[in-house]
Amino acid sequence: MVVKRKDRPTVIIIGANFGGLKAAATLSKQFTVIVIDPTAWFEYLPGIHELVSGVKTPSLLKLSSPRIVQRSGHRFIRDRVVQILPEKNMVIMKNGKALHYDFCIVAIGGVKNTFGVPGADTHAVSFSSIENCRFIGEQLKHFTKAKTLSHIVIVGGGTEGIEALGEILRKVRNIKRIRIQLIERKTRLLNEIPADIDSEIRKHCGSYPVEFITEASVKKVTRKTVFLTNGKRLKSDLTIWTAGAKPHPLLLLSGFTETAEQWAPVSITLQHRFYKNVFFAGDAADVPDIKSKQAYHAMDMGVCSALNIKRLSKGKELHPYKPWPKPIIVSFGDLDTYVIAGEFVLAGSVLSSLKEAVFQKVMMDFDPAGIAQKGLHLSSRAVRSALPLALSTAFSLSALKRLGKVRLLHKQNEKQQKNGT
Numbered sequence: 359m360v361v362k363r364k365d366r367p368t369v370i371i372i373g374a375n376f377g378g379l380k381a382a383a384t385l386s387k388q389f390t391v392i393v394i395d396p397t398a399w400f401e402y403l404p405g406i407h408e409l410v411s412g413v414k415t416p417s418l419l420k421l422s423s424p425r426i427v428q429r430s431g432h433r434f435i436r437d438r439v440v441q442i443l444p445e446k447n448m449v450i451m452k453n454g455k456a457l458h459y460d461f462c463i464v465a466i467g468g469v470k471n472t473f474g475v476p477g478a479d480t481h482a483v484s485f486s487s488i489e490n491c492r493f494i495g496e497q498l499k500h501f502t503k504a505k506t507l508s509h510i511v512i513v514g515g516g517t518e519g520i521e522a523l524g525e526i527l528r529k530v531r532n533i534k535r536i537r538i539q540l541i542e543r544k545t546r547l548l549n550e551i552p553a554d555i556d557s558e559i560r561k562h563c564g565s566y567p568v569e570f571i572t573e574a575s576v577k578k579v580t581r582k583t584v585f586l587t588n589g590k591r592l593k594s595d596l597t598i599w600t601a602g603a604k605p606h607p608l609l610l611l612s613g614f615t616e617t618a619e620q621w622a623p624v625s626i627t628l629q630h631r632f633y634k635n636v637f638f639a640g641d642a643a644d645v646p647d648i649k650s651k652q653a654y655h656a657m658d659m660g661v662c663s664a665l666n667i668k669r670l671s672k673g674k675e676l677h678p679y680k681p682w683p684k685p686i687i688v689s690f691g692d693l694d695t696y697v698i699a700g701e702f703v704l705a706g707s708v709l710s711s712l713k714e715a716v717f718q719k720v721m722m723d724f725d726p727a728g729i730a731q732k733g734l735h736l737s738s739r740a741v742r743s744a745l746p747l748a749l750s751t752a753f754s755l756s757a758l759k760r761l762g763k764v765r766l767l768h769k770q771n772e773k774q775q776k777n778g779t
């Protein structure tokens with residue numbers, strides 16, 4: 359496709375969270391930029407687990423997306439895009455209006471994946487938004503006051519499931535009337551991480567009313583029961599669904615993919631394979647070198663796609679997206695935190711300050727004024743946080759170990775293997 363040069367081309371960005379807002383902030387006023395999202399809030403999803411324990415409040419984790427967009431000199435439309443017509447360079451919104459674009463950035467993330475399990479959509483709370491995690495926090499408060507036994511079932515033992523469990527334990531671990539069961543399809547918890555964090559998590563939970571059910575899948579969910587494929591039935595007053603995301607239906611509907619299971623296939627320049635003026639940023643894209651969907655990839659992809667639109671509009675050569683190898687930080691309430699950097703896994707509660715520092719840096723970058731309004735809470739935590747460490751992209755292993763009380767799990771396990779223990 360030949361992209362015509364125009365004085366002030368129109369860029370439509372669909373989705374205003376990590377990828378979309380970063381793209382908007384990167385585009386200058388040489389473009390007419392319109393950002394469309396049905397919600398008016400940027401949500402800091404990597405921090406929503408702390409709403410469960412009440413360590414954070416909803417207002418701390420959100421920023422006004424219209425304000426962020428307007429700060430960059432662009433227009434925000436609060437609506438849902440119901441279809442993209444890439445052959446006609448057009449998007450259709452729920453209000454019925456159609457908008458024409460010269461370039462489009464699709465940053466719509468994914469949607470909850472219940473794998474077709476009956477009842478999961480209705481009776482399980484998806485661990486995927488501020489509102490849902492606030493609701494889980496409220497439920498916990500009720501359980502702490504209840505005179506009878508309360509049962510919580512967490513579906514999924516990946517990072518989200520473990521972070522959810524950690525925050526529940528932070529809040530209610532000494533209340534014997536609350537029972538927690540976590541179901542994981544694979545043989546070990548945090549299966550996607552090379553080091554054996556499974557045994558660490560189990561050790562932490564030893565004295566608390568937590569049961570791990572691995573190599574088990576959910577067959578059906580009702581209001582008070584979770585049915586497993588192995589025939590077990592679990593009582594549940596609160597079922598938390600952390601079992602992953604699937605592609606947004608808009609991708610298939612707009613002809614970007616061939617099946618509902620596919621993420622948008624993009625080239626290394628983040629362009630759609632066939633529609634060269636449509637770029638993808640964040641979870642929606644299927645980027646060959648990226649194994650896990652992470653907010654930092656979404657932000658970097660937002661910047662890359664915006665810069666490539668600038669280049670394309672000037673007839674310049676586009677740059678490839680190069681994913682930066684950044685560590686993943688998984689917190690386990692106040693019991694532990696794991697920093698996974700390549701083959702190394704460091705553990706220690708002190709590392710939670712890194713996650714806090716990353717949170718503050720991202721919020722500050724998106725909206726410095728909004729952060730100032732959130733006041734002292736952030737500032738006082740900032741003092742305690744290891745900001746310089748977290749922000750060093752190199753994440754020096756020796757520097758992290760100097761923090762004290764930090765364990766190197768991978769090396770430990772290698773030693774154990776050699777000793778046959």
Ligand SMILES: Cc1cc2nc3c(=O)[nH]c(=O)nc-3n(C[C@H](O)[C@H](O)[C@H](O)COP(=O)(O)OP(=O)(O)OC[C@H]3O[C@@H](n4cnc5c(N)ncnc54)[C@H](O)[C@@H]3O)c2cc1C
Nearest residue numbers: 373375376377403404439466467640641651652653654656
């Ligand atoms: C519980 C949890 C914990 C996580 N922890 C971490 C972590 O520790 N570190 C990390 O790096 N990442 C983490 N992630 C992943 C990270 O949040 C995602 O990778 C990131 O949010 C992806 O950004 P995105 O912009 O692609 O999509 P999203 O953040 O999902 O945003 C998509 C946006 O598109 C909008 N949208 C959807 N449909 C439409 C439509 N039809 N029209 C217009 N707009 C639409 C939505 O309203 C939303 O604003 C976590 C995610 C979750 C859920």
